[in-house]
Amino acid sequence: MSRVVVVGSINVDLFARVERHPRPGETVLGSDGSTRPGGKGANQAVAAALAGASTAMVGCVGDDAHAEVGLSLLRRAGVDLTRVRAVPGVPSGVALITVSAVGENSIIVIPGANHEVTRDDIAxxxxGPGDVVVVQGEIPVEVVDETACLVERAGARLMVNLAPVVPLAATTLRIADPLVVNEHEAIAAAGILGVEVGEDTDADHMDVASATDLASGLVSSGVGSVVVTLGADGAVVASGEGEPLTCAGESVSVVDTTGAGDCFVGTVAAGLARGDGLAEAARAGNAAAARAVQGHGAQESYDWEERR
Known part of the structure; x- marks a missing residue:
């Protein structure tokens, strides 16, 4: 089995649970106040490892107490941390997360050491040709773009999760196979690639038909393959081979959506490294994400029981 290599962020998540998210200028009472490992890159690496992939992480942490928290579940999952660098005098990345009573989250990310990742860290x-390299938007853009070039030269497979939306080079998105985006990120990717978006396309209420049209447009612009995630409605998978497919979602009782998208990405990456087709990997990603939203937090809500 080939490896999954995640080049990305490692954070500590500071959680607050609220009845509802505060309006501007409003103070609300919350609960929890826990500190847990997170970061899109670390979340995806843990999910990939728990899905059975040999996984390595490339990134940076600070030299503070938060660093050990951020790395704790990566270690427990068996992720190779050889290329994780501690940066002296810099705090580890932190995410401030509020989760409402209906499970929806609001997140503020303070990058800290994640902005210290450089081209030297991937040098x-x-x-190998079968390896899957996963990147996101929580480390410097130039490092993500350079990683894409490195992956292309090595003949490996690049998986780009355009989250958060950052101005990646159009060539980076075209190297992606797949590009994984939600509704808002798909529209942003279309903007980077010059793909026309229909006037009726609404990121807040995107249906399967609109997502299919958008995914097909992204593939036509040169992206290797595209997965548009639609939450409970599943995911649309498009490539240059055949018609786009819809992978149905699962209706579950939502406790906390934090890290569910990262669980999907990491699980898909593990499937591709195993040799699964993209649609098959996306179905497994849907199932893993559906289980994750039924638990609290990000990495803690993943498939630890199945691993044991």
Whole structure:
């Protein structure tokens, strides 16, 4: 089995639970106040490892107490941390997360050491043709773009999760196979690639038909393959081979959506490294994400029981 290599962020999540998210200028009472490991890159690496992939993480932490918290579940999942660098005098990345009574979250990310990741951190990274390299938007853009070039030269497979939306080079998105985006990110990707978006396309209420049209447009612009995630409605998968497919979602009782998208991405990456087709990997990602939203937090809500 080939490896999954995640080049991305490592954070500590500071959680607050509220009845509802505060309006501007409003103070509300909350609960929890826990500190847990997070970061899109770390979440995806943990999910990939728990899905059975040999997984390595590339990123940075600070030299503070938060660093050990951020790395704790990566270690427990068996992720290779050889290329995780501690940066002296810099705090680890932190995410401030509020979760409402209906499970919806609001997140503020303070990058800290994640902005210290440089091209040197990926220099000499040994990749094989079957390896899957995952990148997101929580480290410097130039490092993500350079990683894409490195992956292309090595003949490995690049998986781009355009989250949060950052101005990646159009060539980086075209190297992606797949590009994984939600509704808002799909529209942003279309803007980067010059893909026309229909006037009736609404990111807040995107249906399967609109997502299919958008995914097809992104593939036509040169992206290797595209997955548009639609929450409970599942995901649309498009590539240059055949018609787009819809992978049905699962209706579950939502406790906390934090990290569910990252669980999907990591699980898909593990499936691709195993040799699964993209649609099959996306179905597994849907199932893993559906289980994750039924638990609290990000990495803690993943498939630890199945691993044991």
């Amino acid at each position: 000499g990274l040994e990749l």
